[in-house]
Amino acid sequence: xxxxxxxxxxxxxxxxxxxxxxxxxxxxxxxxxxxxxxxxxxxxxxxxxxxxxxxxxxxxxxxxxxxxxxxxxxxxxxxxxxxxxxxxxxxxxxxxxxxxxxxxxxxxxxxxxxxxxxxxxxxxxxxxxxxxxxxxxxxxxxxxxxxxxxxxxxxxxxxxxxxxxxxxxxxxxxxxxxxxxxxxxxxxxxxxxxxxxxxxxxxxxxxxxxxxxxxxxxxxxxxxxxxxxxxxxxxxxxxxxxxxxxxxxxxxxxxxxxxxxxxxxxxxxxxxxxxxxxxxxxxxxxxxxxxxxxxxxxxxxxxxx
Numbered sequence: 001x002x003x004x005x006x007x008x009x010x011x012x013x014x015x016x017x018x019x020x021x022x023x024x025x026x027x028x029x030x031x032x033x034x035x036x037x038x039x040x041x042x043x044x045x046x047x048x049x050x051x052x053x054x055x056x057x058x059x060x061x062x063x064x065x066x067x068x069x070x071x072x073x074x075x076x077x078x079x080x081x082x083x084x085x086x087x088x089x090x091x092x093x094x095x096x097x098x099x100x101x102x103x104x105x106x107x108x109x110x111x112x113x114x115x116x117x118x119x120x121x122x123x124x125x126x127x128x129x130x131x132x133x134x135x136x137x138x139x140x141x142x143x144x145x146x147x148x149x150x151x152x153x154x155x156x157x158x159x160x161x162x163x164x165x166x167x168x169x170x171x172x173x174x175x176x177x178x179x180x181x182x183x184x185x186x187x188x189x190x191x192x193x194x195x196x197x198x199x200x201x202x203x204x205x206x207x208x209x210x211x212x213x214x215x216x217x218x219x220x221x222x223x224x225x226x227x228x229x230x231x232x233x234x235x236x237x238x239x240x241x242x243x244x245x246x247x248x249x250x251x252x253x254x255x256x257x258x259x260x261x262x263x264x265x266x267x268x269x270x271x272x273x274x275x276x277x278x279x280x281x282x283x284x285x286x287x288x289x290x291x292x293x294x295x296x297x298x299x300x301x302x303x304x305x
Contacts, residue, residue, distance in 0.1 A: 001023045004286065006063075012045050029078055031075055031105070034071045037121045037301065038100050040100060066091055066094065067127040069088070070120065076105075090111035092255075125275070129158045141211065141231050144170075155185045155188070175190030205225065209231050211234075215236025219240060231247045231249065
């Protein structure tokens, strides 16, 4: 099968190549999925699981990508809950070969049914961004109606999802980003926007929850704009500062079938929009992940027409 592979951690996306790889086998509790569309997060090329297995052994050349939408092709021994021919989408394991390929083997529990009226391209754009937003807001942030939420990177893949879900939950949403991102963030539902290049973050005042995707100095300063007892949720690593009398929570997104289904339901009825930028083919994937200019939105690889 055709797949995008990586061998050199230092090379980043420039080290990606298109290669022929053996079709994976579906182990116990796995399914083999015929991939129709795949998502990729460039940051995963810095994650240990991209280069080593669960025991820390080198597993290169490895296939990156952890988001997919496709059709179940084979059921592994003992696999229940899914059937051959079923449309699915989901998030694959961090330490196994991924989804930038024609087929991928994945634990069945990591997948959810993809409704027939949700396109594969849309389905592949949802798992990481959607689950990260859902878990950060509702599982870790415990957002409540009437609270104020500051969303960093509100025009990005994760931030746009956080903005929409927080608004739906009855929160007042303040987005941040570059000046050029203002209208996009507002279109996704932010009620205010802070230009991090020209505005002063501290002028926001006291908010109940900050959802941080940036880290560093912005993450540290964010703790200071949270009301006493509030929460800083981050996916940028352990927080360097915590809000007064409050919580600072960093987390890594996990696959969850029930949450994926909730996200798909919101996409179907128009409450949730994805932020897709460029759509490319598997043959064009290496070039798509090494663009000559900045692309807004998430790049999706359409593996099959």
